[in-house]
Amino acid sequence: MLNxxxxxxxxxxxxxxxxxxFLVLPLGILVVRSFEGSQGFDIYNYVNILSNxxxxxxxxxxxxxxxxxxxxxxxxxxxIAYAFHFTNIFKPLKSxxxxxxxxxxxxxxxxxxxxxxxxxxxxGLITQMLGEPLFNIYGFNGLLLGYVIYTLPSAFLLINxxxxxxxxxxxxxxxxxMDSSMRSFYNTILRPMLGTLGGAFVxxxxxxxxxxxxxxxxxxxxxxxxxxxYQVMLGTIPNFSDGAVIAVFMLLPALFAIILLKYLERFNxxxxxxxxxxxxxxxxxxxxxxxxxxxxxxxxxxxFLVMFIAPFLTNFPYNLTFTFQHFVNVxxxxxxxxxxxxxxxxxxxxxxxxIVIAYCSAxxxxxxxxxxxxxxxxxSMITNTLPGMVLGLSxxxxxxxxxxxxxxxxxxxxxxxxxxxxxYLMAKNSLSKMNPTWETTGxxxxxxxxxxxxxxxxxxxxxxxxxxxxxxFINSMVTVSGIIFLVSAQxxxxxxxxxxxxxxxxxxxxxxxxLLIFCTNIVVKLICDVIQKRQFQKT
Amino acid sequence: MEVSCLLKxxxxxxxxxxxxxxxxxxxEINKGEIVSLLGQSGSGKTTLLNIILGLIKxxxxxxxxxxxxxxxxxxxxxxxxxxxxxxALFPHLNAYxxxxxxLKNKRGLxxxxxxxxxxxxxxxxxxxxxxxxELSGGQKQRVALxxxxxxxxxxxxxxxxxxxxxxxxxxxxxxxxxxxxxxFQLTTxxxxxxxxxxxxxxxxxxxxxxxxxxxxxTPHEIIHHPKNxxxxxxxxxxxxxxxxxxxxxxxxxxx
Numbered sequence: 001m002l003n004x005x006x007x008x009x010x011x012x013x014x015x016x017x018x019x020x021x022f023l024v025l026p027l028g029i030l031v032v033r034s035f036e037g038s039q040g041f042d043i044y045n046y047v048n049i050l051s052n053x054x055x056x057x058x059x060x061x062x063x064x065x066x067x068x069x070x071x072x073x074x075x076x077x078x079x080i081a082y083a084f085h086f087t088n089i090f091k092p093l094k095s096x097x098x099x100x101x102x103x104x105x106x107x108x109x110x111x112x113x114x115x116x117x118x119x120x121x122x123x124g125l126i127t128q129m130l131g132e133p134l135f136n137i138y139g140f141n142g143l144l145l146g147y148v149i150y151t152l153p154s155a156f157l158l159i160n161x162x163x164x165x166x167x168x169x170x171x172x173x174x175x176x177x178m179d180s181s182m183r184s185f186y187n188t189i190l191r192p193m194l195g196t197l198g199g200a201f202v203x204x205x206x207x208x209x210x211x212x213x214x215x216x217x218x219x220x221x222x223x224x225x226x227x228x229x230y231q232v233m234l235g236t237i238p239n240f241s242d243g244a245v246i247a248v249f250m251l252l253p254a255l256f257a258i259i260l261l262k263y264l265e266r267f268n269x270x271x272x273x274x275x276x277x278x279x280x281x282x283x284x285x286x287x288x289x290x291x292x293x294x295x296x297x298x299x300x301x302x303x304f305l306v307m308f309i310a311p312f313l314t315n316f317p318y319n320l321t322f323t324f325q326h327f328v329n330v331x332x333x334x335x336x337x338x339x340x341x342x343x344x345x346x347x348x349x350x351x352x353x354x355i356v357i358a359y360c361s362a363x364x365x366x367x368x369x370x371x372x373x374x375x376x377x378x379x380s381m382i383t384n385t386l387p388g389m390v391l392g393l394s395x396x397x398x399x400x401x402x403x404x405x406x407x408x409x410x411x412x413x414x415x416x417x418x419x420x421x422x423x424y425l426m427a428k429n430s431l432s433k434m435n436p437t438w439e440t441t442g443x444x445x446x447x448x449x450x451x452x453x454x455x456x457x458x459x460x461x462x463x464x465x466x467x468x469x470x471x472x473f474i475n476s477m478v479t480v481s482g483i484i485f486l487v488s489a490q491x492x493x494x495x496x497x498x499x500x501x502x503x504x505x506x507x508x509x510x511x512x513x514x515l516l517i518f519c520t521n522i523v524v525k526l527i528c529d530v531i532q533k534r535q536f537q538k539t
Numbered sequence: 540m541e542v543s544c545l546l547k548x549x550x551x552x553x554x555x556x557x558x559x560x561x562x563x564x565x566x567e568i569n570k571g572e573i574v575s576l577l578g579q580s581g582s583g584k585t586t587l588l589n590i591i592l593g594l595i596k597x598x599x600x601x602x603x604x605x606x607x608x609x610x611x612x613x614x615x616x617x618x619x620x621x622x623x624x625x626x627a628l629f630p631h632l633n634a635y636x637x638x639x640x641x642l643k644n645k646r647g648l649x650x651x652x653x654x655x656x657x658x659x660x661x662x663x664x665x666x667x668x669x670x671x672x673e674l675s676g677g678q679k680q681r682v683a684l685x686x687x688x689x690x691x692x693x694x695x696x697x698x699x700x701x702x703x704x705x706x707x708x709x710x711x712x713x714x715x716x717x718x719x720x721x722x723f724q725l726t727t728x729x730x731x732x733x734x735x736x737x738x739x740x741x742x743x744x745x746x747x748x749x750x751x752x753x754x755x756x757t758p759h760e761i762i763h764h765p766k767n768x769x770x771x772x773x774x775x776x777x778x779x780x781x782x783x784x785x786x787x788x789x790x791x792x793x794x
Contacts, residue, residue, distance in 0.1 A: 167627065169623060169627050170627055170629070172592075172594060172614070172621070172627075173623075173627050175614060175615045176614065176615065176619075176620050176621065176641075176687075176690070177640055177641030177644060177686075177690065178615065178641060178644040178645055178690075179641075179644055180644065183643075183644070187629060191631055192631075269630040269631060
């Protein structure tokens with residue numbers, strides 16, 4: 001590996017400063033504020049919250065519903081990923097399932113809630129088709145449905161990815177060793193996947209525990225921590241200290257998750273190589289799993305269907321004449337088009353600066369012998385489970401008195417830090433696979449370190465950078481929980497505007513804005529996919 | 540000595556997307572013989588191994604084993620077994636649990652005594668409690684052999700058994716494979732791309748070139764009566780260069 005150079009230290013210093021300012025300091029202030037009372041520092045706030053039965057109920061509710069969500073999501077994601085890798089389901093159908101299951105990722109969670117309302121509510125599209133409401137959507141049922149839809153794509157991606165690193169040759173060994181199908185399944189599928197399944201469970205739990213969008217629209221009387229935090233902070237009488245305490249409580253499962261994920265790592269094992277094998281014919285298995293996968297995707301699709309129908313009708317479900325009026329309204333009301341512009345600006349800056357930070361961190365971590373390069377792994381571990389709402393709230397506490405208050409800058413950095421883990425790991429993964437002597441080779445051929453990075457390293461990870469782009473962009477378009485405390489009248493974004501429109505029951509506008517986000521994300525995703533494919537073909 | 544044909548391949552052909560991988564391969568193997576399938580990468584040797592194993596279906600041809608037609612018999616019912624190039628040992632089980640893995644499904648197949656014999660024969664006793672990741676390449680190879688042998692396969696298939704090993708270990712595993720075939724009267728088929736390996740290890744060699752049998756014979760026949768230019772160019776040339784290099788090192792008097 002290359003000797004440490006001054007320029008590496010400079011970049012390291014800058015990134016460390018950024019994380020100090022936008023991660024360590026805000027969280028520190030959050031903890032300090034949680035102990036701050038009218039008579040100095042004490043644990044009165046905690047005692048107060050712990051004796052508040054309403055909040056404790058919300059906390060218990062959150063844990064309960066997030067656990068159930070995580071269990072359902074992990075099982076469903078496993079089944080679908082299994083169908084994807086180990087059945088002979090018709091190839092185009094497989095692709096359709098893979099695309100279909102990822103659709104929710106392109107929408108803010110708050111939209112799911114409204115889509116569920118318009119599908120399963122008393123006047124909903126699906127209710128109308130079935131003749132009567134299936135279940136009461138406000139409260140537990142609706143939340144559960146929303147959370148599962150929200151967490152399924154991420155859990156699926158995780159498990160699906162892990163499946164491709166399973167050495168399928170072990171199935172031959174298992175067959176030759178006369179394993180029963182149960183034993184074979186355990187030893188060749190379940191056991192190698194155990195760590196990932198645990199990871200998917202933890203991920204789904206954290207996502208639903210900390211999401212604000214779904215309970216904001218569907219919560220009803222079933223109170224969860226996220227809505228409680230919002231009310232305490234932005235209700236009629238904001239209480240910053242109580243908010244800080246609740247945020248600290250929200251961090252507890254995140255801490256627990258970090259420990260659990262660390263523990264789960266020992267279940268992962270590494271195969272020397274991966275051999276693809278022909279999948280054995282089994283019609284029953286294929287049809288059952290195919291049916292489940294299609295069922296889930298179609299189910300999800302049917303819920304979102306209303307979003308594509310309602311805004312084109314005068315007054316769904318009462319007046320079903322076709323109209324463009326709602327779209328015209330959104331685009332002619334200057335307020336809403338400015339909001340859309342804001343979202344795009346934030347997404348672009350988040351993406352560009354985010355990529356630079358994540359990519360540089362990954363380079364320093366994997367391709368230099370810099371002291372303290374492990375810090376970035378620690379940071380990515382923290383941001384992995386850190387709830388967006390907690391991060392946003394801590395920014396609010398830290399920057400409230402500063403000139404950064406109400407600027408795009410804090411929103412952008414909140415997004416960058418909030419979504420740091422995945423792009424960082426993507427870059428790290430790709431950079432660590434590259435030949436470790438490239439920098440030395442470049443140096444011997446007369447390149448400076450920067451020049452080798454630019455001429456050799458960067459072109460060889462172009463595909464990864466594209467992937468990072470689409471991840472940062474899409475997430476910064478859809479996030480609600482991270483920015484809900486940070487937007488001002490001047491910096492309001494589409495996803496937070498949807499929350500505002502809910503107050504005025506302007507559901508058509510909500511769907512129009514959701515469609516805007518959706519279409520923007522689809523376009524970005526498609527462009528990135530095409531670029532990625534090209535890069536892939538080149539190498 | 541009475542020579543009985545144990546495994547018989549009859550006119551085996553296989554195509555992938557209109558590309559002929561194997562073309563009309565016929566072969567007879569006697570009991571207790573070690574036979575190598577020798578060819579360059581892409582020659583079709585691995586496909587032939589997988590067809591014998593039952594993992595891949597052939598398009599045309601028949602497989603007869605011990606006078607029984609196995610053409611349409613499933614992999615798990617053929618009673619053959621394989622050791623893969625990278626051994627495919629279960630990483631979550633230790634060496635011993637890997638060895639007895641299959642025995643848990645077939646209780647009573649081997650007695651305690653027999654199991655001990657296999658373990659001693661392969662000199663694995665000191666390594667039984669080790670994790671797979673703690674074993675050396677040669678030890679992994681022996682654990683994989685043990686795991687397969689205790690299942691008492693009717694035919695042993697080895698996929699590039701030496702290519703992941705180096706130097707002295709290679710030679711010792713070679714001897715080991717020979718002694719296994721002798722000790723247990725076990726018919727063994729080996730896939731390899733290395734002529735030296737094939738010719739020093741096996742009783743007979745099937746040289747495959749682009750899906751066709753180039754020559755089938757004993758090492759002696761191949762060295763002294765190469766059938767065609769491919770055998771001369773691909774097989775003999777390599778060995779001659781090696782011989783020359785070694786002579787050069789030691790001096791001609793050792794010839």
